[in-house]
Amino acid sequence: MSEHRPWRGVLVATALPLHDDLSVDLDAYAEHCAWLIANGCDGVVPNGSLGEYQVLTPEERTRVVETAVAAVGGERVMPGVAAYGSAEARRWAEQAGEAGCGAVMLLPPNAYRADERSVLAHYAEVARSGLPVVAYNNPIDTKVDLVPELLSRLHGEGYVRAVKEFSGDVRRAYRIAELAPDLDLLIGADDVLLELALAGAKGWVAGYPNALPASCAELYRAALAGDLDTATPLYRALHPLLRWDSKVEFVQAIKLSMDLAGRRGGPCRPPRVPLLPAQEAAVRAATEKALAAGLA
Numbered sequence: 001m002s003e004h005r006p007w008r009g010v011l012v013a014t015a016l017p018l019h020d021d022l023s024v025d026l027d028a029y030a031e032h033c034a035w036l037i038a039n040g041c042d043g044v045v046p047n048g049s050l051g052e053y054q055v056l057t058p059e060e061r062t063r064v065v066e067t068a069v070a071a072v073g074g075e076r077v078m079p080g081v082a083a084y085g086s087a088e089a090r091r092w093a094e095q096a097g098e099a100g101c102g103a104v105m106l107l108p109p110n111a112y113r114a115d116e117r118s119v120l121a122h123y124a125e126v127a128r129s130g131l132p133v134v135a136y137n138n139p140i141d142t143k144v145d146l147v148p149e150l151l152s153r154l155h156g157e158g159y160v161r162a163v164k165e166f167s168g169d170v171r172r173a174y175r176i177a178e179l180a181p182d183l184d185l186l187i188g189a190d191d192v193l194l195e196l197a198l199a200g201a202k203g204w205v206a207g208y209p210n211a212l213p214a215s216c217a218e219l220y221r222a223a224l225a226g227d228l229d230t231a232t233p234l235y236r237a238l239h240p241l242l243r244w245d246s247k248v249e250f251v252q253a254i255k256l257s258m259d260l261a262g263r264r265g266g267p268c269r270p271p272r273v274p275l276l277p278a279q280e281a282a283v284r285a286a287t288e289k290a291l292a293a294g295l296a
Contacts, residue, residue, distance in 0.1 A: 006075050006102035007134050007162050007186060008203045009042030010217050013050040013080075015210045015255050016064065017264040024060050026067045028264040032210075033071040035263075040217030041209055043076035044068050045105055047092075049141070050207055050251055053080055055269040061092070065099050074100030078134065082107040086125040093129035103132040105164060105205070108144040116150060123159035134186065135160040136205075139167055148172055152179035164188040164205045165196065168246065173199035187220075190245035194235045197223035207245035208238070210265075211257035211287065215295040237293060240286040249275055256280065257287040261296050 014036070017028035033044050046068045047053040047061055056064065068077045081092035081104045093104045106126050108119045127133050135154060139145035146154070146163065154160045165172060166188035173185055173196055187196040187204040197204075197220065209216040219238060222230035235242075244253035252275045255265030267274075275283065290296070 004075075004102070005132075005161070005184060005202070006043065007078055007105075007132070007184065010040070010204050010206055010209060010213075010220050011043040011045050011078055011186075012036050012041050012206050012209045012213070013045040013048040014068070015251065015258060015265060016046075016051045016056075018266040018269065020267065022267060022269050024056070024064065025264060025266070026063060029064065030067050030071040032263065033068050036209065036213050037072050037076065039209075039213035041206075041213050042203075043078060044072060045205055046077065046079050047082075048080040048105065048136075048205070049138075050210070050254065051080070052251060052269055052272070053082065062095060065096060065101065069099045069101065075102040077101045078103045078105055080105045080107075080136070081126065082110060082136070084109075084111040086122045089122070090126045090129050093126050093131055093133070097129060097131050101131065103134055103161070104129070105134045105136050106160075107136045107138060107142055108146060110142040110144070113143045116153075119144060119146070119150065120153065120157070120159070123154050124157065127159040132161045133159060134205075135163040137163055137165050137167055137188065148175040148179050151176055151183060155180040155183040162186055162203070166246075168192055170195040170199060173201070190242035191239060193220065193242065194223050194231060197231075198226070207250060207254055208242055208257070210254050211261045211263065212238070212241070212290060212295050215290075234295075237295060238290065241283075241290060244283060249279060253279070253283045256283050260284065260287045261291060 017025040083089040137146035162184035184202040219234040258265030
């Protein structure tokens with residue numbers, strides 16, 4: 001029996017439904033997590049960037065994780081534990097462990113442009129929580145790039161077991177596989193899904209399944225199986241939406257698509273502001289086209 005790797009499969013970086021007064025709608029969130037699993041997804045990632053973790057209070061952040069675990073079971077929940085300090089990130093990892101989660105996802109230090117020694121120390125500290133750590137490489141937002149050589153060091157030291165790769169550079173998949181063959185590559189940006197699946201990815205930390213889980217899960221499984229007859233037309237049909245996952249306004253876009261698909265997305269907390277009219281029109285048109293094509 002191979003060891004359990006709960007970060008494999010389609011793990012949805014969950015958007016967090018808010019009431020109109022911007023308070024967290026935990027009931028809608030619990031229902032959303034269960035709905036995602038019922039529609040073919042394998043797990044959820046609360047408190048990621050898409051979950052607006054930076055603007056939650058510590059109590060809200062804790063309750064979001066506990067709500068997800070109660071809804072779908074701890075083995076299906078991989079919270080984001082990013083924080084400005086390593087001690088705080090470790091505390092969030094320990095909280096995830098206490099809640100029953102199977103793994104956590106961790107950005108590099110993101111309060112400043114950290115050097116390699118700081119990155120190694122940060123992951124070493126959070127690994128002491130005892131939970132498996134999935135690294136999250138988002139050099140666009142964090143200004144710290146977990147290049148394949150650095151990932152290989154992090155994996156070799158036993159600090160990380162997988163990486164959510166958001167750089168968009170699909171060439172890295174092959175280099176990572178050469179340098180750290182046992183490090184699981186997870187698709188980190190929706191709009192390179194097919195390319196990274198064909199390059200050997202073992203999972204997808206996903207955004208757009210918040211609105212269209214069944215068709216996104218079908219796309220992922222076809223891509224992983226190398227079934228291009230199924231995957232390619234689906235990918236083309238979904239790509240006008242998937243590419244919003246890599247834009248600055250990804251949270252607003254995905255929440256709008258959720259609303260249009262009959263889910264509760266709701267508003268975002270500031271400093272995020274509503275989409276511009278042209279952006280809203282583009283997301284709305286692409287979502288309605290996907291819905292009309294039966295992709296919901």
